[in-house]
Amino acid sequence: MTIRPLHADDYVNWLPLWQGYLQFYHAILTAEVTTQTWQRLTGAEANMQALGAFDDDDALCGFAHIVLHPNTWDTRLSCYLEDLYVAKSQRGGGVGRRLIEGVYAFAEVRQCCRVYWMTQASNVVAQRLYDRLADRTDFIQYRADRQA
Numbered sequence: 001m002t003i004r005p006l007h008a009d010d011y012v013n014w015l016p017l018w019q020g021y022l023q024f025y026h027a028i029l030t031a032e033v034t035t036q037t038w039q040r041l042t043g044a045e046a047n048m049q050a051l052g053a054f055d056d057d058d059a060l061c062g063f064a065h066i067v068l069h070p071n072t073w074d075t076r077l078s079c080y081l082e083d084l085y086v087a088k089s090q091r092g093g094g095v096g097r098r099l100i101e102g103v104y105a106f107a108e109v110r111q112c113c114r115v116y117w118m119t120q121a122s123n124v125v126a127q128r129l130y131d132r133l134a135d136r137t138d139f140i141q142y143r144a145d146r147q148a
Contacts, residue, residue: 001056003102006063011042048067064100076113
């Protein structure tokens with residue numbers, strides 16, 4: 001298993017995983033949003049990055065999307081793990097753990113003050129992993145989505 005940043009030429013392998021991720025969360029995005037997301041993750045924007053997990057055959061089997069941002073509680077950046085997805089055929093084999101460890105290493109190099117993420121309350125399988133890798137907080141998310 002190799003964890004490395006995704007590059008523009010990984011798009012054809014990333015897209016089916018991205019679509020699987022969106023399906024998991026019952027989300028529908030326009031092609032424009034998907035294209036712009038990919039460009040942000042693999043382009044010159046320093047505040048977004050995508051890591052990929054590649055198996056021994058060099059097949060992409062999971063990804064982690066990272067957003068770096070300032071915060072009001074520390075002078076260092078925070079590292080938000082916005083999206084984490086592992087192909088169904090690879091789940092339970094340590095890919096998710098390796099991706100999160102890759103995010104931790106990414107954040108350490110950039111001297112981030114924290115790595116954090118969210119998941120749905122019903123995603124209990126993922127929470128078993130997350131509970132071993134980080135501390136669960138008691139915060140509740142409120143959200144007001146805005147139309148473009």
